[in-house]
Amino acid sequence: MPQSFIKFYVLFEGVDAKIKWEYFVLGIIFLIALGIRLYYVHNTSAYSYDAYFSIRQIENIVSTGAPIYHDDLSYSGRDFFVLPFSYYVMAFFRLFLSEKIAFLIIPNIIASLLVIIVFLIAYEVTKNKIGALFSSALVALTPVYISKTIISLSPLLIAVILFFLCIYFFMKYEENIVYMWLFLICFVLLLFTHEIAYLLIFGLLIYLLFLKLENLKHVQEDIELVLFSLLASLWIFFIVFKKLLLIYGPVVIWENLPKALVEQFYVKFDILTAVYQCGVAPFLLGLYAIFLYFFQKKKKGIYFLISMILVIFSVTWFGFVQFETSIILLSILLALLSAQTFVIFVNYLKKTYFANYLVLFILALFAIGIVLSGAAADQSARREIFNVPDEKEIQAMEWLSYTPENSVIAAPLNFGHLITSIGKRGNVMDTAFLLAPDVNQRYEDLIGIYDKYTPETEAVNVLNKYGVTHIVYVDDEPDYVKDSNCFKLLFDNNIKIYKLTCRVEEYE
């Protein structure tokens, strides 16, 4: 038998053919996680505004085999920067599944798989099945993770799965070399999926530093694996991001966001929002574990998770990573650490007079965790579902496809991807800012033309500047549109679409 096959066989050697109770419970948690997600999405046929960018990329991969690197519609013509792996995964499912299943059901199944990965990691750290199940249950109900992956089709969905798979494989590779290769494969795929790959590598470096500082035994292989991963990530970084680095320099980390939006996306760490988004239970229990292992106890697995938290917390604090992205990772890492607190608490109870009521206490802990996280998760998910394009907006975008093919549509920023994806027409601006031209000027101009008091000539001048033929008004039209000969109403279902009929000649 080939050596590699034997190694793979060894991986599954310990797995009993008979389903163990913990796997049964884990299965139930998985189904609950999936059920909750499907409950929220079953009534919606739309996706979040930004998801339409992903849909275009996926559809393009399905039809041509490659993502869109140059687009004539977005910003009326520009290049895209794309890390393509997640789009290829989605495109694979889109090949043989309907749109609704591929874009709504499959992403939620993938997202729910995280509970299994979390169980494996938590078990690896605590060696306690109930503690690991507790973590899984918390992750299944993490508010920010549910809300940001439910209808967004964001690459972050696959990235989070890969991120935690990497963590799991890194913890396991000493047992079997196959895990090392699995780690490397997942890591490379992560590098082509999302920028959070670089948080992982920083986390690994901090972890090695921790081991050194705490005089914990580490094997040479740790250093070798981290060194290789570091160099691989550096190399891929400079190949993939070369063009961006040359254009934007180090400020590329802010993704060329218009200055007015940087603070909105890269908000400084806000503790109350963090508690709400992570869920109260994982936040408190996770923090307790950090406190305990920082000052009193030593454990490699916990240090690994703490290193990741430190890195993510620091980069978020300095505004280098989008707050939502980091809070998703932090919430899952804190849920993982909660398993350790859970085990400590249960072990403590065993030594007290309440040992006889242990099962009751465990059930109570599960209940508290689920209720606290569940309530916040419900609110977040409802808000997300509420915040998708409504039927009228979709109709308006569909109507745009009847306009002449070379039309350029001005619309509020969040409509940018809807225009290119559903209307198949050029836009002035959308939220794919990297490599987009003059984002600050365009954003300012866009705000200006939706300002109620903007003079007509100025508005028309700006619209002319971008070659706009049609303009979409979601709320009430500004004063300059009313009684104007330059704007002709063509579509109205509360969303109004006007055709621009004037040109302002610039005085030289």
Next chain:
Amino acid sequence: MNNLILKIIRHRRIFLFIWVFAIILLLILAVLHLKSGMLGTETSEQYHHIRIASEIADTKKIPSTDYATVENREYIINPYHILLAVFIFLLGKDLSILILPLILGILMLLIFILTLNQMGIDKERVVLIVFLTIISPTFLNIFSTLNDSSLALVLMFLAFYLLITFRQWILQFVSILLFVICLFFNLFGAVIAIIFLTLGYSIEKAKAGVSRLWILMLIVVTFVYYSHVPLSRLFIYSTEPYLGVLLSDLGSFIGFSTFFLVLSLVGMMTFWKRKSELWLIYFIALFIFIGFFLFKNIAIPYALLFLGIFAGFGFYRIIASQWKLKLLGNLTLVLILCGLFFSTLSYLNHVKNSEFNPTLLQSLEWLNKNDRQGAVLSYQGYGFAIEYIANMPVVADYLSSEKYVNLSNYLLSQRNIERFGESSNEYGIRYVLITPEMRNGLVWSRKDDGLLFLLKNSENFNKVFDKNDCEVWEVEQK
């Protein structure tokens, strides 16, 4: 893989290969520069060096005043300008531009190898150190363009080599003399030269009295010489962000490749256990690191050879270690080599693709041909190019004092014609030169910002040159 690399670096003709490789690389760069026909991009410092050196070669005397800006500043002597002037006098301008960097590059390598040998470093490590240094974009940039750091490095290492190798008083004296010359390049280089002399004496284990006397003398000369140099001339150049200057992978011409820095870090960590023995080298590294935050791209050339030594040791450590995960070890080596070569190729490509803005060049030649009088107001970064190509003074360049940089910014952002008129009359500003880059963020971000508003609406300006949005406006004098 590591055995193969070890076999290669132990080959008896490896140095021959390295010499040939270095010369080929420098020649390729020379050809690339020759092809462009210009001394780098429009913001290059080379135009400053060639202008001063040409003036010295023409007049056969060192100027006391530099009339290149309206400031009429004092010329601060730079030994590189004198050497370049000698070359121009002997070989002509075009040949000097090609030959001088190449000669200095070859000399640098020779002295560097001799110094490393003299310091008792074994052949394998010397090969790696030299190899990593040669393929570093920093080395390639310094020794393929007109850069005063190239001469400073050659002189400093030559002085150091003489100091640690020879006992004869005459050679020791020559060494001190070379160290003294090193003081005149810039303040940062002067401090490095003093530390280098200290390092030399610590290696040589010279008599404390003599060594302290010379070190003290160098400190006094530095202090006296730089005490009258304006502060703005001591901390000059790049306004780019630190990482943008430090990393060639982020577009810096003079920056290091990331893999080179990683290997240096590995090298530093390797030696950390011997820090008490090598404290002076760590001190220099720390000083250069701190200096980088003050002097930016002036500090980088001085860091090159130190980091090169650490990088060589770091790379050797990686090659020579017994990897537990052998396949991963091989892959790591492949990655490092790919990363290093990738940076070099990327640098070559960057040089090939970066050219002097052709319409700006036309406008400067137009200004030159028409033998115009008065000063030119434009972006500070174009200062050196305007001074050399248009042969006209500018309001401010990268060497200008704060007052004139502020004046330049004040005038470019001016929307009041009377205030602009007062200043332009006072400083004899006759032309305003504008490029599309200046309109799109380099100076202004809106089409009616600052002076653009005046140019559009005032009758006091006449557009006298316009090609592809590169414009020259004449200011009416009152």
